Amino acid sequence: MKNIKRRGAVAGVLVLAATAAAACSPGSSGGSSSGSNADGTKKVTIQIDGAAVPYYAPLYAAKEQGYFKKNGLDVNFTYAQGSDIVKNVAAGNVNFGFPNGDSVITAYGKGIKTNVVHTTYQQGIGALLSQTSSGIGSVEDLKGKTVAVTDLGSPNYIQLQAMLKSAGMDISDVKVKPLGSGVIVDALKNGQVDAIVFSRLRYYALKSAGVDVQQILSDKYLPSFGNVVITSPKTVEKDPDTVKAFNKAFGEGIDYTIKNPRAAVDMSVKKYAPTFKGQEADITTIIEDVFTKNLWQSATTEEKGLGYPDTARWQKAIDAQQSYGLIDSSFKADDLVVAPDELG
The missing domain is CATH 3.40.190.10 (Periplasmic binding protein-like II)
Structure with a gap:
């Protein structure tokens, strides 16, 4: 003990x-x-x-x-x-x-x-969420895309970095946009960003709202x-x-x-x-x-x-x-x- x-x-x-x-x-x-x-x-x-x-x-x-x-x-x-x-x-x-x-x-x-x-x-419950129309089918597809996180000191920012690292990229390969938790999902729905790293539970809410959304779970890249x-x-x-x-x-x-x-x-x-x-x-x-x-x-x-x-x-x-x-x-x-x- x-x-x-x-x-x-x-x-x-x-x-x-x-x-x-x-x-x-x-x-x-x-x-x-x-x-x-x-x-x-x-x-x-x-x-x-x-x-x-x-x-x-x-x-x-x-x-x-x-x-x-x-x-x-x-x-x-x-x-x-x-x-x-x-x-x-x-x-x-x-x-x-x-x-x-x-x-x-x-x-x-x-x-x-x-x-x-x-x-x-x-x-963990983090995930990379994107609309199917964004063409993001894998982490490699993030290159040059705008990705929102809630804060540059947040766990989802780390999750994003871990995902990029797995594909031989780093944060300089994407455009990171910090957005508050109250607006980050709407930014994805409205096409203001290509993807967000947020809660995987929002995948289901977006699906129910009729949004054609897909997800890549961050836990695969960063245990949490x-x-x-x-x-x-x-x-x-x-x-x-x-x-x-x-x-x-x-x-x-x-x-x-x-x-x-x-x-x-x-x-x-x-x-x-x-x-x-x-x-x-x-x-x-x-x-x-x-x-x-x-x-x-x-x-x-x-x-x-x-x-x-x-x-x-x-x-x-x-x-x-x-x-x-x-x-x-x-x-x-x-x-x-x-x-x-x-x-x-």
């Missing part, structure tokens, strides 16, 4: 100032829940990446089906951007976070340290991870039982969603994400075809259980961030990732 205490130092002093504004911003918790309810359940908060969407159905199912309560927890959901989530968890402002794994690696490499305690998405559960090293060291309880309930929520995808989606839309009303059938298909088959489950989870990390894959993702300049130096995946059977 790893020496958990070796990784127990908290970066609180380093990040408190940086996280004060984020912790008090709309959509964040402003402080971690603590204490117990009259029924004996422990109050905890998890801060989730982005906003409430039906794809977070396993978390919602864990609450609505009583799995959290059965495991002694009263879980509150709040929402924020990935980088803010990592800072808030590291500083102890929230108990758990559910950001993109790439954000966790970048922050750790910059001294904002958390621990991944549940590798929920076993692979979508949303994962993080907590502070202090929590791992001092309160492993709460982490284990959370993981157990969350695992039950994933299992429920795999077995009852439409019911889980309907509940999520009705109680948490009403703006998705009318899209339940399409979302259920995505849950079945993408999340169940490729994201929540893998050869690793089949052998070890849901949420179990492939440490070698994590190491490749960490080393890639160093090689593309997102972090100054690499570090050991074992220092970042804590497997469920390594908790106290």
Whole structure:
């Protein structure tokens, strides 16, 4: 077993100032829940990446089906951007976070340290999306094309570089256009760019909207991870039982969603994400075809259980961030990732 205490130092002093504004911003918790309810359940908060969407159905199912309560927890959901989530968890402002794994690696490499305690998405969700009319049938076809990414420091910019490198090209061979997440998909639809590197889930939304779109998954070129559960090293060291309880309930929520995808989606839309009303059938298909088959489950989870990390894959993702300049130096995946059977 790893020496958990070796990784127990908290970066609180380093990040408190940086996280004060984020912790008090709309959509964040402003402080971690603590204490117990009259029924004996422990109050905890998890801060989730982005906003409430039906794809977070396993978390919602864990609450609505009583799995959290059965495991002694009263879980509150709040929402924020990935980088803010990592800072808030590291500083102890929230108990758990559910950001993109790439954000966790970048922050750790910059001294904002958390621990991944549940590798929920076993692979990344990035993809190169283009309209068929663009003539981009392979990475080699990107030469001279305009490609949008959300930010020059974002994971999808790294994914683009990895794709180009596989074809013997580099960033100078394309025209890169940074666009915010709120407009990047419309830029592709309207023909303002030839391609975008963004979430593979948008492929299905574009298809449903009648756009003749194609995709090349970035995970083939750069191993990465979508949303994962993080907590502070202090929590791992001092309160492993709460982490284990959370993981157990969350695992039950994933299992429920795999077995009852439409019911889980309907509940999520009705109680948490009403703006998705009318899209339940399409979302259920995505849950079945993408999340169940490729994201929540893998050869690793089949052998070890849901949420179990492939440490070698994590190491490749960490080393890639160093090689593309997102972090100054690499570090050991074992220092970042804590497997469920390594908790106290």
